[in-house]
Amino acid sequence: MECRKFEITLISAHDLENVRILGKMKVHARVSIGSTNQETEKRTPTDGHGETNPTWNFTMKYTISESMIQHYNTMLVIKLYCKRKLGDRYVGEIHTPMKELFEFAKPMGGSCILSFPVQKGCVNSQGEIRFSCRFGEKVMLDDLLLAENLAAGMSLG
Template identity: 35%
Template sequence: MEFHKTLDLTLVSAKGLKKASSIYGKLHVYAVASISGTGYKVQKFKTPIHKDGGSDPTWNFPMKFTVNEAAGLENRLTLVVKIKGARMFLDKNLGEVRVPIKELLQGVKPEEKTVQNVSYEVRGRYGELEGVVSFSYKFGGSGSVYLPQAVRGAGGHASSGNGFGTGFVDGSLISNVANSGNGGVRRAKSFPTVSKRVFKSRVHAPLVP
């Protein structure tokens, strides 16, 4: 048994993505969010694809993680958001956001129940600035939860139409809104640079309307 918090996070948008447009037009952009360093089944969520979103895609996609509070405060967990441009054969890596869960936990006082709005720099393969990603988040109360070890599964799957699809990639749970069209989740080289916060504000609106 371990004590965990829920992390309700809404991936709102990205701005100024430098590699999202070309002479062939604007890329269809999506993002994959996960928390690394847990040692348990990795939770991953894929946003819908914003067709022709280019440098400024918008998703407003809610997701819910379960976070080991002690591991987070010990700085052993990292929120990773990978930005992708969907293409016919091989999706393009547009950059990555890496945020220590400890920073998110410490950004909320225990008595506060408000949503936090934050923005972080998107970093490229060599740490270069590639844009900015904005998201909102809120932690739920602690609870005693049993989590099994990593579950091995088949290749990723996404349903069609407007339904909701789930699947596994390398033993990791994938969840996505199926109207994202094509553009499966593919593994990418890691981006080790921790992203820098751009701004932060608090609002008293609920996370998901």
């Protein structure tokens, strides 16, 4: 199966809606690709200082199948939450097709930095999220697993 490495670095968000009545906003992001399954969801650390302007500079790595960038139905979803003792409060999210990200990044060597307005429901909410992404070269899954196993074996010895 053909696949490629995909890295996304959530840089920051700014001017988010303050969803707290009392206390400071402590925001983290949850990222999923192609499904909203919580088992495959990855998340940033919580920014406890930026409040409505959080900064993470946090990189997440994925191996995605080539088919995920061939069709518009595979979505990158980034959801923002404010940490609370009584349960996290939803701030907003962005959705974008992986195919569009790939087509935008391809002319720039497979990497790009983007900003998207945060949405809540079907309307733009308040704020914007900024992230970078990078697509690796296309490889066969067998070759990728072999290379990762060799790299892991070399670092142990």
